[in-house]
């Protein structure tokens with residue numbers, strides 16, 4: 471039975487005001503100002519949300535501190551675990567509506583948002599399990615006599631989380647889940663481009679029994695609410711996902727009270743197709759390594775290095791794959807690529823497409839805006855493939871965050887390692903080869919936080935994810951993620 475997502479979507483948002491969530495209350499901004507939320511596929515107004523600013527962040531910081539020191543501090547790890555499991559169950563029950571909300575607010579096709587349950591519900595359950603596994607150690611020391619030394623793990627306190635618009639559900643849960651597992655409290659500022667689903671998430675968490683003030687959502691602009699959160703003296707840690715430039719500004723703003731900071735930033739990831747690659751397998755993966763979410767993914771494998779001997783034939787097949795992709799409204803079940811988030815972002819993507827042609831790359835697919843019937847108010851691009859790209863071209867150097875593949879030929883493995891690493895970024899990389907030694911050698915030598923061999927895109931709650939170099943620092947996922955939310959205290963006891 472096919473589900474009529476379009477009809478269901480129409481009932482979700484009707485242009486009304488959606489308040490934000492502070493201290494357990496649904497509130498407008500103190501200033502009364504609002505931001506409009508538009509559907510990027512149609513341009514239609516979905517809702518308005520508060521344009522929170524420094525005053526609202528200050529109130530949220532107070533609520534988060536009171537909760538941290540008050541009722542939340544008395545929750546045992548087992549109670550936090552039970553709460554996370556109840557939240558996961560509620561997410562499961564409301565999964566289609568959450569995904570549909572994201573599709574409407576930021577454009578990702580419903581087929582893709584629905585497929586993300588492992589990264590979201592799985593994450594909540596993974597961290598539910600981890601909540602009761604947090605412990606310190608009893609450590610032998612060099613002092614003579616009866617002196618016991620032990621460590622305990624304590625939550626860092628109030629966490630400020632700032633997320634981008636390209637994956638609001640996963641983005642928020644990956645910040646809130648570990649905070650709840652460790653006993654921290656959270657002030658989350660979603661992107662001004664996509665706040666609506668995050669507000670729904672807060673509603674579900676409150677329904678699951680989260681005490682007031684443990685999770686606070688302040689909607690607003692980056693330069694106002696975001697900047698205020700990054701510099702607030704009552705916030706102990708900032709976890710940020712977004713662009714490298716904003717990450718740098720946040721790291722600077724956080725120095726006032728020496729907040730701990732973790733940053734998940736941009737990328738220009740290489741995907742290397744060796745001469746001995748399994749071509750059938752590599753073509754669709756190489757294409758979707760960029761075209762998933764219309765290229766609006768931090769890990770987009772946007773520099774497609776292909777062994778010169780197979781470059782032309784391989785890239786032509788990727789171009790054919792691109793031409794067959796269905797672009798349109800994400801609420802249609804058959805849509806494979808949705809819109810670009812905003813007019814501003816679409817202009818940026820368009821400029822890169824022009825730059826690629828002006829700099830002499832060969833346009834093999836796309837290169838144009840699209841205007842699907844009935845979606846004239848949206849921002850769409852044909853999936854684009856450039857062949858014969860050289861390392862100096864802008865499309866080979868800068869993060870585009872749009873559906874653009876830049877294919878670059880290479881001759882030797884030694885050469886491609888050097889070229890792949892010749893970027894300020896280090897988020898992810900892909901390698902296609904059937905040779906075990908090559909897989910091993912390249913995956914160790916590429917400087918990136920994640921390397922996928924004969925696959926791409928795998929992200930799992932149990933496996934650490936994050937960048938090196940200017941793609942940031944800190945890890946999300948896995949046991950290491952929890953350490954980001956914990957302090958280690960050493961306790962010494964003389965027992966005689």
Ligand code: NAD
Nearest residue numbers: 633634635660661692696697712713716734735736737768
């Ligand atoms: P962005 O940096 O413009 O915005 C991200 C968030 O930061 C938004 O909530 C925004 O309001 C806020 N912000 C902006 N200026 C701020 C400031 N001065 N102080 C505090 N907060 C501020 O990024 P974007 O355009 O929303 O997202 C795209 C970028 O995010 C890309 O570079 C992409 O690679 C990156 N990204 C990285 C990952 C990852 O895990 N590494 C995941 C998704 C996106």
